[in-house]
Amino acid sequence: MEKMPYRHELGLEMIRPPIERRVAEAQPVVSSDWRQALPVLTGEQVRLRELRTSDAASLFALLTTQEVARFISPPPSTVEGFEKFIAWTHRQRTAGTYACFAVTLEGFDTAIGIFQIRETEPGFGTAEWGFAIGSPYWGTGIFKEGAQLVITFAFETIGVHRLEARAAVKNGRGNGALKKLGAVQEGILRKSFLRNGEYLDQVLWSILDEDWQAKVIWGGGKIH
Ligand SMILES: CC(C)(COP(=O)(O)OP(=O)(O)OC[C@H]1O[C@@H](n2cnc3c(N)ncnc32)[C@H](O)[C@@H]1OP(=O)(O)O)[C@@H](O)C(=O)NCCC(=O)NCCS
Numbered sequence: 001m002e003k004m005p006y007r008h009e010l011g012l013e014m015i016r017p018p019i020e021r022r023v024a025e026a027q028p029v030v031s032s033d034w035r036q037a038l039p040v041l042t043g044e045q046v047r048l049r050e051l052r053t054s055d056a057a058s059l060f061a062l063l064t065t066q067e068v069a070r071f072i073s074p075p076p077s078t079v080e081g082f083e084k085f086i087a088w089t090h091r092q093r094t095a096g097t098y099a100c101f102a103v104t105l106e107g108f109d110t111a112i113g114i115f116q117i118r119e120t121e122p123g124f125g126t127a128e129w130g131f132a133i134g135s136p137y138w139g140t141g142i143f144k145e146g147a148q149l150v151i152t153f154a155f156e157t158i159g160v161h162r163l164e165a166r167a168a169v170k171n172g173r174g175n176g177a178l179k180k181l182g183a184v185q186e187g188i189l190r191k192s193f194l195r196n197g198e199y200l201d202q203v204l205w206s207i208l209d210e211d212w213q214a215k216v217i218w219g220g221g222k223i224h
Pocket residue numbers: 011012013067068069071072130131132133134137138139140141142143144165166167168171172173174175176177180
């Protein structure tokens with residue numbers, strides 16, 4: 001099992017140390033191409049792609065601000081730290097336990113945020129996801145479009161059947177974002193996230209593949 005260099009899983013305050021793939025031969029057969037290299041996921045204004053080392057500078061500038069980092073695990077504190085994080089994401093993707101997409105805008109290759117998914121059981125049947133986007137891009141629709149692409153990827157390509165997210169109760173935007181996607185609030189995880197010396201309560205959210213397939217999510221309406 002690969003050692004996690006530090007708690008740098010931006011947007012994933014739910015992240016725990018990697019789960020050892022105990023019974024590799026028993027895992028369900030899913031598309032494995034994404035483990036070699038993530039596909040490019042293209043929407044109308046959003047393009048999600050594999051992270052590159054050269055994304056470190058823009059991610060450092062956009063994701064270490066107080067408003068972005070306030071309720072998530074502390075991001076790397078240097079550009080070099082982001083470079084190490086990016087290298088780590090590639091190793092975890094190759095191991096098949098994790099995927100991290102850079103958020104870019106159509107026509108511009110600058111990374112302005114990330115979406116992450118990691119397995120919470122061997123075989124990726126259940127997973128947790130998280131996200132962080134630079135604050136200049138909040139409220140623009142970029143989050144929702146990117147989220148739809150990532151959820152589709154999780155259910156259809158990886159084969160996830162239950163996608164969880166945790167957001168600090170105090171994180172109004174994070175919870176608002178999950179709610180408007182149609183995620184179901186399942187409960188409160190009391191004092192489950194240590195941030196700045198304080199244990200915060202978190203909301204546990206989930207989306208099931210069957211909900212998604214039935215097109216009953218995305219704001220209580222249709223997927224598109
Ligand atoms: C989470 C994040 C990616 C969402 O992107 P975004 O562009 O801000 O999200 P949106 O504006 O599309 O959606 C947020 C929703 O929450 C609502 N909202 C904002 N503040 C809120 C609050 N205090 N309470 C409740 N809802 C709130 C917004 O009105 C919006 O809903 P609407 O579009 O129906 O009006 C972004 O805010 C971010 O990067 N935050 C910092 C990192 C983070 O907290 N990640 C989440 C970890 S779970």
